[in-house]
Amino acid sequence: MGYVLAGYATKRLRRYENTVVYYPPRKRVQLTRATRFEDLPAELLQYIFVLSGNAALAECSRTLWAVLRPTAGLVRVYIGAHFMHRERDVGGGRVQVLATEVFDSRARLAHLATHPEELDEVAGVVGPAALRTWQRACAAGRAAATVEVDAQGLPAEDYPAVFYAQPQLFFGDCAAARLPVSPEFLVKLHRFFSVLQPECLAERIMQWFFYESGGRYDADHFLHAVNLVLNLSRLSQARFASIDPLLELLHCLFIDSVPGIGRLLLMPENSLADGKRALVQKFIDHFYKNNAALLSEDALWRLLTELKDDRLKQIVVGHGARPSFHILK
Known part of the structure; x- marks a missing residue:
């Protein structure tokens, strides 16, 4: 009970929400609800979201998720605002580089994998230290390389760790029973990176293919993914320099x-x-051809002896393997 109007008491009616009735006169006055953050226009919410850089904002409510969910356009703007850095080079032209932190988010990684054409105008993909060095050089008017290369002219930087942790990226989007296609995203990134640990990545691909792929791909896709790893490495040929991948396959x-x-x-x-056995045959044909020295290593023949499969031994011997005497005795 109170006195909103001088001399007249007020009473709240239960059947009218947020309503105050004055007696007398008999008038209903609707109390307006305070404007919430979610009530702002969608364009303004997206603008605030991009400027703040707070990705968790989209998860605060269903209303915000409907406006801030990671659509292609919104993710593109977000990447441009927070991970694309632009400076003027010595000639006065605009050069832009992409920070490797862009790959830390699954949504951003999936966006770039789906839209690899966005990498066409990028001069480099660099880590935090290299980015600071490049920015200081540009500010001082000095020429600065955005891609470090080796003596062969190949990128000297390894692919970021996320590509080793998610080997499914090397299988692409092709469905089983279709011819495998090299993911354009990884091929474009080869301008900036090389696979420096092809054996390690190939073994991780095997683990994912056999235990985590859920039957979405077949042996042809597996061989294609391993071949892609070698083509993105700094090896002169698509051949392994270690027997470890073959041991892992066995x-x-x-x-x-x-x-x-x-x-x-x-x-x-x-x-x-x-x-x-047919898969082992193809694997050796593709990745150990004319490499009798590796196929003769003791570690391989100890495993073959343990397996007690003569036909498997014949496949390896057929590629020029000559096991040590102490292994066969």
Whole structure:
């Protein structure tokens, strides 16, 4: 009970929400709700979101998520505002580089993988230290390289760690039973990076293919992904310089228990052993051809002896392998 109007008491009616009635006269006065942040126009919310750089803002409410969800246009503007750096070079032209932190977000990584053409006008993709060095050089009017290359003219920087942690990126978007296609995104990034640890990445690809892919790809896609890794490396040929990837493949095929391996190899259960040997044959043909020294290493032949598969040994011997005497005795 109170006195909003001089001399007249007020009473709140339950059947009218946010309503105050004055007695007398009999008038209803609607109390307006205070304007909330979500009530701002969508364009203004997106502008605030981009300027703030607070990605968690989109998760505060359903209303904000509907406006700030990662659409292609919004992610492009967000990347341009926070990860694209522009400076003038010695000749006075505008040069832009992309910060490697852009790959730390799954949404931003997926956006660039879907729209690789956005990398065409980028002169470099650099880490924090290299970015500061480049900015200082541009501010001082000195020429600064945006890509570090080796003696062969290939990028000397390794692909960021996220590409080793997410090997599915090397399989692309192609569905099973279709010819594999090299992901354009990774090929464009090869202007700035090289795979410096191809054996390590190939083993990670094997682990993902056999245990995490869920049967979305087959053996042809697997071989294509491994070949892509070698083509993006600094090796002169698409050949491994270590026997470790072959050892990992043999473990996955003949020692570990891989669920649904028949579907991965496109082989029925009664022909599964032949399908495994066929994959080993293709793997050696592609990545160990004319490399009898590696195929003769003791570590490989110890594993072959443990597997007790003579046909598998014949495949390796057929590529020029000559095991040590103490392994065969």
